[in-house]
Amino acid sequence: MRHIISLLMENEAGALSRVAGLFSARAYNIESLTVAPTEDATLSRMTIVTTGSEDVIEQITKQLNKLVDVIKVMDLTDGLHIERELMLVKVKAVGAGREEMKRTADIFRGRIIDVTDATYTIELTGTGSKLDAFLEAIDPAFIIETVRTGASGIGRGERSLKV
Amino acid sequence: MIYCQFMEATGAEIVVRCLAEEGVEFVFGYPGGAVLNIYDEIFKQNKFKHVLVRHEQAAVHAADAYARATGRVGVALVTSGPGVTNAVTGIATAYMDSIPIVVVTGQVPTPAIGLDAFQEVDTVGITRPCVKHNFLVKDVKDLAVTMKKAFIIAATGRPGPVVVDVPKDVTAHLTEFDYPATVEMRSYNPVVKGHSGQLKRAVQMLLEAKRPMIYAGGGVVLGDASPQLAELTRLLGFPVTNTLMGLGGYPATDKQNLGMLGMHGTYEANMAMQHCDVLLAVGARFDDRVIGNPAHFAREQRRIIHVDIDPSSISKRVKVDVPIVGDVQNVLTDMLALLKQAKEKPDAAALNAWWTQIELWRSRNCLKYNQNSPIIKPQYVVEKLWEVTKGDAFITSDVGQHQMWAAQYYKFDKPRRWINSGGLGTMGVGLPYAMGVQLAHPDAQVACITGESSIQMCIQELSTCKQYRIPIKVVTLNNRYMGMVRQWQEFFYGSRYAESYMESLPDFVKLAEAYGHVGMRIDKPGDVEAALKEAFSPALKERLVFMDFQTDQTENVFPMVEGGKGLSEMILAEEL
Numbered sequence: 178m179r180h181i182i183s184l185l186m187e188n189e190a191g192a193l194s195r196v197a198g199l200f201s202a203r204a205y206n207i208e209s210l211t212v213a214p215t216e217d218a219t220l221s222r223m224t225i226v227t228t229g230s231e232d233v234i235e236q237i238t239k240q241l242n243k244l245v246d247v248i249k250v251m252d253l254t255d256g257l258h259i260e261r262e263l264m265l266v267k268v269k270a271v272g273a274g275r276e277e278m279k280r281t282a283d284i285f286r287g288r289i290i291d292v293t294d295a296t297y298t299i300e301l302t303g304t305g306s307k308l309d310a311f312l313e314a315i316d317p318a319f320i321i322e323t324v325r326t327g328a329s330g331i332g333r334g335e336r337s338l339k340v
Numbered sequence: 341m342i343y344c345q346f347m348e349a350t351g352a353e354i355v356v357r358c359l360a361e362e363g364v365e366f367v368f369g370y371p372g373g374a375v376l377n378i379y380d381e382i383f384k385q386n387k388f389k390h391v392l393v394r395h396e397q398a399a400v401h402a403a404d405a406y407a408r409a410t411g412r413v414g415v416a417l418v419t420s421g422p423g424v425t426n427a428v429t430g431i432a433t434a435y436m437d438s439i440p441i442v443v444v445t446g447q448v449p450t451p452a453i454g455l456d457a458f459q460e461v462d463t464v465g466i467t468r469p470c471v472k473h474n475f476l477v478k479d480v481k482d483l484a485v486t487m488k489k490a491f492i493i494a495a496t497g498r499p500g501p502v503v504v505d506v507p508k509d510v511t512a513h514l515t516e517f518d519y520p521a522t523v524e525m526r527s528y529n530p531v532v533k534g535h536s537g538q539l540k541r542a543v544q545m546l547l548e549a550k551r552p553m554i555y556a557g558g559g560v561v562l563g564d565a566s567p568q569l570a571e572l573t574r575l576l577g578f579p580v581t582n583t584l585m586g587l588g589g590y591p592a593t594d595k596q597n598l599g600m601l602g603m604h605g606t607y608e609a610n611m612a613m614q615h616c617d618v619l620l621a622v623g624a625r626f627d628d629r630v631i632g633n634p635a636h637f638a639r640e641q642r643r644i645i646h647v648d649i650d651p652s653s654i655s656k657r658v659k660v661d662v663p664i665v666g667d668v669q670n671v672l673t674d675m676l677a678l679l680k681q682a683k684e685k686p687d688a689a690a691l692n693a694w695w696t697q698i699e700l701w702r703s704r705n706c707l708k709y710n711q712n713s714p715i716i717k718p719q720y721v722v723e724k725l726w727e728v729t730k731g732d733a734f735i736t737s738d739v740g741q742h743q744m745w746a747a748q749y750y751k752f753d754k755p756r757r758w759i760n761s762g763g764l765g766t767m768g769v770g771l772p773y774a775m776g777v778q779l780a781h782p783d784a785q786v787a788c789i790t791g792e793s794s795i796q797m798c799i800q801e802l803s804t805c806k807q808y809r810i811p812i813k814v815v816t817l818n819n820r821y822m823g824m825v826r827q828w829q830e831f832f833y834g835s836r837y838a839e840s841y842m843e844s845l846p847d848f849v850k851l852a853e854a855y856g857h858v859g860m861r862i863d864k865p866g867d868v869e870a871a872l873k874e875a876f877s878p879a880l881k882e883r884l885v886f887m888d889f890q891t892d893q894t895e896n897v898f899p900m901v902e903g904g905k906g907l908s909e910m911i912l913a914e915e916l
């Protein structure tokens with residue numbers, strides 16, 4: 178099963194490598210990992226997308242909690258949550274395909290943020306699967322480059338991860 | 341001790357003062373460029389003693405053994421680069437067995453970090469997977485607080501090694517020294533009290549048991565909970581087994597103790613473990629050497645209560661029914677209180693029948709061996725050692741067959757007496773472990789049970805023992821083989837003994853003498869007892885005695901659970 182794990186940790190040098198090292202040392206999967214400081218600059222917020230059986234996910238959350246720098250861990254997938262990822266796609270936009278590309282981007286609520294005679298650069302946000310769906314909706318031959326941030330997540334409603 | 345607070349001090353002075361404030365008795369170390377400022381401060385002080393080893397690996401092992409034998413944090417000090425890489429084996433060894441140590445490492449000056457400077461290694465990176473935590477101190481202002489954190493983290497919760505990496509320029513920089521009494525860490529708060537609801541469920545389950553079993557591990561020793569374990573076990577009348585790391589956590593000579601369990605555990609302990617209906621696991625981590633094939637273990641129905649301070653130890657390899665996160669001493673104390681209040685008593689009839697079954701298993705006498713051999717049997721040496729030392733010595737061991745015989749035949753009645761590397765299984769620990777133990781307990785009898793292969797991995801420490809007059813007794817069970825490897829090759833590789841023999845062995849008697857010690861070679865069973873008595877006699881009390889026992893080359897360790905087999909599928913000596 179796919180799980181989105183959110184955590185808060187001390188914003189110290191090497192914090193990211195402790196988490197990354199844990200995943201490689203224990204052979205856990207990482208689909209994506211994003212990290213940045215929060216409004217409190219002493220804290221880093223990390224979102225990790227991983228897959229594994231329930232037992233493995235249980236071990237992952239326990240092992241993350243065990244890291245001395247980690248303050249809180251939450252498995253977002255345990256409850257209602259919002260997941261967002263940002264993608265930038267550079268595509269060929271020539272001839273009839275140019276209009277078609279704009280229409281498809283509109284359908285997915287994408288924004289064209291850079292234009293040349295021959296290309297569009299499209300910005301899209303959404304869940305990972307929405308971004309996948311966009312890439313499937315366009316002709317792969319048109320794709321020049323894609324950049325994805327990996328997922329960020331947050332609990333719905335009152336559900337929050339705070340110190 | 342009173343230091344003038346708020347006076348400026350260098351980083352080096354601060355390191356030394358922090359160690360003094362922590363009440364450190366010994367620092368095991370080896371100097372080098374990056375730590376010269378620290379050594380200069382050590383030279384000027386007399387609060388603690390520095391023990392100069394002959395290899396950094398031994399410094400960490402000795403600090404680790406000091407911690408195991410006393411329950412206090414052990415301290416080692418090494419220089420940057422090769423000093424650190426040499427120390428890594430020691431750090432990983434302590435990590436696997438959850439031993440509290442602080443290792444201070446020198447680092448190149450901060451401006452040189454990352455420039456492939458002379459003797460630079462990424463210490464924090466190299467040690468990250470084998471420490472509980474590590475720090476690189478870039479600002480002298482953080483040094484005292486970091487040292488305090490290091491001691492707190494090492495000793496609390498599930499203990500473990502902490503590395504503090506100090507760049508050379510930081511040891512020269514000045515700041516005000518103020519050693520905090522404690523430090524709050526919002527990210528680090530180990531749970532120590534057991535959950536009361538879980539405790540009640542556990543007690544209920546114990547009282548309902550028909551075929552109960554207590555499985556006690558290293559956590560009982562680390563958490564100093566032997567008295568509580570003994571009280572609980574006796575109150576309930578249940579059988580108990582110890583892991584290799586838990587030996588001495590419950591007296592070995594007590595009737596209720598079934599001995600060690602696991603790969604080389606006793607028949608009765610393994611059978612009881614497999615066939616119990618309620619299992620109380622305390623401070624033990626269901627290691628693969630302990631439960632054998634987990635699928636086979638899961639075939640029998642049993643309910644499991646697991647007490648451990650580290651949530652990640654629980655349901656890692658074996659699913660449990662009642663997890664209790666907390667300090668073993670606290671949890672057992674709470675359990676005892678609940679048991680004493682309870683109206684129900686353990687089911688006496690069921691317990692009787694269970695003990696009858698256990699005694700039947702015990703009557704297989706799985707540790708018997710040939711007492712009439714004309715060649716020295718290694719088991720016999722350990723048994724005699726137990727007799728000669730009246731079962732009251734501190735025993736360290738190396739890794740191999742001799743380690744298993746030490747565990748099986750030296751009956752440990754007290755905790756912190758058995759000092760060995762279980763998790764990493766590091767050959768070479770025996771001699772430096774004995775140094776750390778003897779320094780911690782100068783008047784105690786300390787013996788190192790070792791093999792002719794293991795002892796050569798840290799043999800240089802005989803020189804340290806001479807310098808500090810450390811009078812340990814080395815008991816070498818010399819089978820001219822890497823016996824444990826040879827045993828596996830005999831069983832699983834058609835007796836093809838690839839590279840597992842020890843040729844060109846030194847003359848250990850002469851070697852011991854060359855280092856300034858007493859050497860003895862013992863060839864006949866009839867001479868074993870006399871040699872041991874002489875070694876432990878008042879005449880040699882102050883001397884290190886190296887005993888080279890020429891033991892049976894073909895002897896194997898039994899019982900044995902082969903890799904992948906179930907716990908109850910043991911090979912016994914008589915079956916071969």
Ligand SMILES: Cc1cc2nc3c(=O)[nH]c(=O)nc-3n(C[C@H](O)[C@H](O)[C@H](O)COP(=O)(O)OP(=O)(O)OC[C@H]3O[C@@H](n4cnc5c(N)ncnc54)[C@H](O)[C@@H]3O)c2cc1C
Pocket residue numbers: 436437438497498499556557558559560562563564582583584585586600601602603604605622623624625626627629630647648649650653666667668669739740743761762763764765766824
């Ligand atoms: C050659 C060889 C053969 C071996 N054969 C065997 C064998 O036959 N049988 C055997 O048992 N082992 C054997 N071992 C050792 C084995 O590899 C493991 O090291 C050992 O079994 C682990 O012991 P343990 O489960 O007690 O855990 P430890 O490694 O001692 O871990 C302690 C546990 O207690 C917890 N803990 C620590 N402090 C506290 C506290 N205050 N409160 C609560 N919990 C706490 C920790 O979180 C941890 O889970 C062998 C090793 C070697 C090298």
Ligand SMILES: Cc1ncc(C[n+]2csc(CCOP(=O)(O)OP(=O)(O)O)c2C)c(N)n1
Pocket residue numbers: 738739740741742743765766767768790791792793794795817819821822823824825
């Ligand atoms: C540093 C290290 N290298 C290799 C091993 C693998 N190993 C385990 S036991 C053993 C042989 C030990 O031989 P010896 O010290 O003579 O003890 P014996 O088994 O003969 O009693 C070896 C090589 C190890 N545990 N540690």
Ligand SMILES: [Mg+2]
Pocket residue numbers: 740791792793817818819820821822823
């Ligand atoms: Mg040998």
